[in-house]
Amino acid sequence: MSQYPVLYAGRRLTSGLLSSMLVTEAYKRSTLTRTATTVTADDPDLQFALEANAIYFVEFFVHYQAPSAELIKTTWNVPADAIGLRSAWGVANGVATSDPSGDGRWGIHAFATTCIYGTRNSASQTMLVETGQVETTSAGTVAFQWAQNTSGLTGVQVCSGSYGRAKRLA
Template identity: 85%
Template structure:
């Protein structure tokens, strides 16, 4: 079993050691709307700086609003040499009702694989969760990327209160 950080008996407790035990977190304070674009781009708030030569458990918990005609699609931007996979949970792309009756998407995907999510309706927030394990060789950033699935002028929003977190595990 891997333990990070590895603390030995008699080891000096320093601020750096204690800080290395904390997760890296990002919080979205204001809602962002994207219109007329189907190209996923980094969310300016949901980005986490990762150290090189490390393994992280990463999660993004995202509140969003999307018209049924546009929907939301996501990918992750990771350091070029990073390896791992991400899991996706949320409303299935065919869901466009306040009562999805259990229709969901869940699966394991490559970081760059597009995941498209459904919606409750364009005026109500819903949520998606994506988690993954990232192993890095060099330092870099993991960023939650998103766009409209179908271009439109109503706009898709990633809402305030969304967050990302990375915990180094090795």
């Protein structure tokens, strides 16, 4: 079992050492709407600073609303030299009904691969989950990125209550 950091007998406990053991969390307090854009951009709330030469497990739990004509698409922004993959779970991009009957998307993707998710209907929230391992050489930020899949004026929302967490593994 991986343990970070390793605590050896006699090691001095400092606030920095104790802090490095904690999961870093990010919480979205207010809903953000994006209209007339299909270019994914960092969510201002759902992001974390990563240290150099480290391995992290990152999770994003996202509540969103998307009109069936626009849908939502996602990517991750990671440091340029980071390696790893992300997993994606949510409503399949062909779903635009209040009863998706189990139609979903799940898969493993590169950080920059676009994932498109469907919707329950324009007025109801649904959710997606993306998780992954990020291995860094340089320090930087991992951020959840999103936009409309098809440009429109109604807008896609990432809603309050969405959150993310990152745990350093090594």
